[in-house]
Amino acid sequence: MNGMGRQGKRSGASGLQVHHQRQYSDNFLETTSNGRWLQSAGLQHLHSSNNSIPPLQDYAFYGGGDGGGQGSRIYRNVQRDFNMGNDLFAEPMSPPVSSRPSSQRKNGDESPNEFSPGLLDLHSFDTELLPQMPVPNMYNGPSLYNPVRGRSFDDSEPYISNNKQTGRAGDVSENGLLKSFAADKEKANSVAKIKVVVRKRPLNKKELAKNEEDIIETLSNSLVVHETKLKVDLTEYLEKHEFVFDAVLNEEVSNDEVYRETVEPIVPIIFQRTKATCFAYGQTGSGKTYTMKPLPFRASRDILRLMHHTYRNQGFQLFVSFFEIYGGKLYDLLGDRKKLCMREDGKQQVCIVGLQEYIVSDVETIKELIEKGNSTRSTGTTGANEESSRSHAILQLAIKRSVDGNGSKPPRLVGKLSFIDLAGSERGADTTDNDKQTRMEGAEINKSLLALKECIRALDNDQGHIPFRGSKLTEVLRDSFMGNSRTVMISCISPSSGSCEHTLNTLRYADRVKSLSKGGNPKKDVVSSTLNLKESTAQPLSSVMRTASSSFEDDINDTWPDQNERDDFDTSEDTFEQEKLMWKKNAKRDQYSFSTSESKLPKPNGQTKWKEPVRSDFKHSNSDDDLTALLQEAEDLVNAHRKQVEETMNIVKEEMNLLVEADQPGNQLDDYISRLTAILSQKAAGITQLQTQLARFQKRLKEHNVLVSSSGY
Numbered sequence: 055m056n057g058m059g060r061q062g063k064r065s066g067a068s069g070l071q072v073h074h075q076r077q078y079s080d081n082f083l084e085t086t087s088n089g090r091w092l093q094s095a096g097l098q099h100l101h102s103s104n105n106s107i108p109p110l111q112d113y114a115f116y117g118g119g120d121g122g123g124q125g126s127r128i129y130r131n132v133q134r135d136f137n138m139g140n141d142l143f144a145e146p147m148s149p150p151v152s153s154r155p156s157s158q159r160k161n162g163d164e165s166p167n168e169f170s171p172g173l174l175d176l177h178s179f180d181t182e183l184l185p186q187m188p189v190p191n192m193y194n195g196p197s198l199y200n201p202v203r204g205r206s207f208d209d210s211e212p213y214i215s216n217n218k219q220t221g222r223a224g225d226v227s228e229n230g231l232l233k234s235f236a237a238d239k240e241k242a243n244s245v246a247k248i249k250v251v252v253r254k255r256p257l258n259k260k261e262l263a264k265n266e267e268d269i270i271e272t273l274s275n276s277l278v279v280h281e282t283k284l285k286v287d288l289t290e291y292l293e294k295h296e297f298v299f300d301a302v303l304n305e306e307v308s309n310d311e312v313y314r315e316t317v318e319p320i321v322p323i324i325f326q327r328t329k330a331t332c333f334a335y336g337q338t339g340s341g342k343t344y345t346m347k348p349l350p351f352r353a354s355r356d357i358l359r360l361m362h363h364t365y366r367n368q369g370f371q372l373f374v375s376f377f378e379i380y381g382g383k384l385y386d387l388l389g390d391r392k393k394l395c396m397r398e399d400g401k402q403q404v405c406i407v408g409l410q411e412y413i414v415s416d417v418e419t420i421k422e423l424i425e426k427g428n429s430t431r432s433t434g435t436t437g438a439n440e441e442s443s444r445s446h447a448i449l450q451l452a453i454k455r456s457v458d459g460n461g462s463k464p465p466r467l468v469g470k471l472s473f474i475d476l477a478g479s480e481r482g483a484d485t486t487d488n489d490k491q492t493r494m495e496g497a498e499i500n501k502s503l504l505a506l507k508e509c510i511r512a513l514d515n516d517q518g519h520i521p522f523r524g525s526k527l528t529e530v531l532r533d534s535f536m537g538n539s540r541t542v543m544i545s546c547i548s549p550s551s552g553s554c555e556h557t558l559n560t561l562r563y564a565d566r567v568k569s570l571s572k573g574g575n576p577k578k579d580v581v582s583s584t585l586n587l588k589e590s591t592a593q594p595l596s597s598v599m600r601t602a603s604s605s606f607e608d609d610i611n612d613t614w615p616d617q618n619e620r621d622d623f624d625t626s627e628d629t630f631e632q633e634k635l636m637w638k639k640n641a642k643r644d645q646y647s648f649s650t651s652e653s654k655l656p657k658p659n660g661q662t663k664w665k666e667p668v669r670s671d672f673k674h675s676n677s678d679d680d681l682t683a684l685l686q687e688a689e690d691l692v693n694a695h696r697k698q699v700e701e702t703m704n705i706v707k708e709e710m711n712l713l714v715e716a717d718q719p720g721n722q723l724d725d726y727i728s729r730l731t732a733i734l735s736q737k738a739a740g741i742t743q744l745q746t747q748l749a750r751f752q753k754r755l756k757e758h759n760v761l762v763s764s765s766g767y
């Protein structure tokens with residue numbers, strides 16, 4: 055960190071302002087005492103607790119406070135370059151799109167200088183923006199995709215409202231304008247509601263040392279997992295699992311390209327009252343933090359560009375907050391890990407009491423805040439990752455705008471972009487080997503991942519009811535799931551043969567999220583072919599498979615950014631009106647159906663449908679808790695089943711060995727009998743245990759009136 059070194063430069067700039075936010079909602083300011091809400095303890099805290107962020111000489115005030123004569127709004131534009139040449143967050147020069155492996159390029163892949171969907175529709179349908187509304191599609195100035203290097207925010211050259219710049223704006227007919235608005239709106243709509251992207255990391259040193267192989271073959275938007283399996287006669291064969299997603303990014307793809315593929319298209323629509331969430335999912339050490347870390351920084355840089363060029367002088371402001379959910383509790387990562395409380399107000403708006411929110415106007419400050427939050431995050435060590443995230447970290451970029459333009463009223467939320475670095479997905483499954491603390495972490499993580507999946511599914515199906523009460527994570531993200539929202543899920547996978555099972559789990563989770571999408575890709579986890587290795591040749595597996603094109607060893611110096619930094623982030627907000635409508639809709643129904651994502655559960659006659667428990671009073675009902683508990687039990691059952699199948703496979707292997715031995719001359723019959731007896735009882739015990747769990751679960755379903763036959767509809 056070189057924050058101290060920058061102190062002189064910062065002095066006098068309004069790079070950082072802090073809000074002590076009492077409620078995490080649009081109306082949070084109302085509850086703050088005496089109207090001087092920016093003169094907060096949070097600022098003092100920041101000064102005292104983090105030397106890397108220097109004290110600020112001046113910062114913005116809103117509201118009618120006395121604050122040393124700063125009752126009216128003071129806002130100094132910060133003169134900082136966008137040129138991020140020595141940016142800690144930037145990767146060592148990521149390759150241009152054109153250098154991407156052809157397998158990674160899709161039709162219509164844009165060059166960085168072309169406009170992405172959504173970029174030009176910034177003002178359409180936002181009546182608050184009308185006074186200085188530039189003409190969409192007429193703007194040839196600097197853009198997200200065509201930044202002006204070395205030009206500061208405060209460049210005096212007017213980029214937007216100077217129509218002469220294009221020489222065309224004055225000629226636009228009303229008709230043309232409307233058409234252009236419509237086209238822009240269409241572009242915004244073309245940003246998928248849910249996008250699922252998979253990122254494969256390279257093999258790491260440990261995996262290479264263990265001679266593990268790269269079992270993931272990637273194509274532009276699909277991938278194949280080559281799983282080595284054993285036949286009953288103990289011969290090896292490969293099982294291929296094929297998956298299709300919106301995009302598949304291989305180990306050569308840089309963080310810059312990940313940003314372009316995932317978050318960049320949604321940045322402009324945040325200005326159009328959209329709440330977007332981007333999260334990474336995957337097993338420990340699969341690259342979630344590595345992937346998520348640079349995204350908020352890049353996004354805020356682009357947001358600031360838009361604010362200072364396209365939306366110049368329109369009263370937009372960028373706010374940053376950063377917190378984590380650990381063991382079901384919330385901690386402020388920018389506020390000394392202060393424990394936070396989540397509350398729901400009378401309008402079912404989720405508020406995080408005490409969360410500090412910082413107003414920022416330059417990229418340096420954002421970088422410092424992100425670094426500060428990352429260094430505060432809870433981490434631990436796992437077998438696969440020495441610095442493993444034990445929490446979900448949520449960084450949120452909120453765009454607000456003052457309603458009256460003179461700063462006398464608190465700014466109102468326009469849109470929000472949330473980044474979540476989820477804890478490793480397998481932690482929940484590690485229930486046997488770890489200590490109590492880790493098991494509890496695991497249970498909480500499991501629950502929240504399940505709940506998150508359910509929310510995404512409900513969101514994508516435009517279901518009236520979204521089960522956000524299923525976990526703290528989804529509760530906090532509640533407004534991200536309502537109304538005009540976008541979700542980007544980045545599934546991170548390890549390429550190694552040793553992680554095959556976890557990788558398949560991750561891909562199945564992603565697949566469920568994607569396949570629930572109405573227009574999404576159909577599920578494609580198909581065991582598409584097998585290859586008997588023994589029969590095929592004496593070739594090693596690696597020669598049959600595509601070998602890893604790069605290894606950690608090879609790439610470490612060229613393409614890996616600072617590995618000591620860790621990150622995570624995010625959340626969003628939504629309009630009460632939309633929410634109210636949804637709740638009204640729900641309240642009218644006494645029962646409403648939902649299709650569980652656990653579609654792989656056995657369904658009698660293939661006809662079983664699921665119903666949510668009856669809700670008579672949604673406000674006081676426990677149905678969300680019931681639902682969460684039931685979904686958790688369903689997941690547990692599936693996991694137990696999976697485990698039982700694995701055990702059976704091992705037993706079968708043992709049986710095969712026993713049979714081979716039994717055929718040997720001189721075999722001891724009594725030894726054979728006793729081993730067979732043990733094997734059979736082990737088998738029987740496994741089956742009985744699973745049957746008991748299944749029966750218990752069926753009983754619970756009955757009690758809650760959840761599992762009903764299709765004739766019940």
Ligand SMILES: Nc1ncnc2c1ncn2[C@@H]1O[C@H](COP(=O)(O)OP(=O)(O)OP(=O)(O)O)[C@@H](O)[C@H]1O
Pocket residue numbers: 254255256258305336337338339340341342343344345436439441442443444476477478479546614617
């Ligand atoms: N695409 C990649 N290219 C190069 N290195 C990577 C890549 N992805 C991850 N790594 C490296 O692998 C290691 C583990 O990555 P990371 O910490 O991001 O995993 P994680 O999924 O966040 O793990 P956890 O759930 O335990 O927090 C880190 O050293 C990271 O730098």
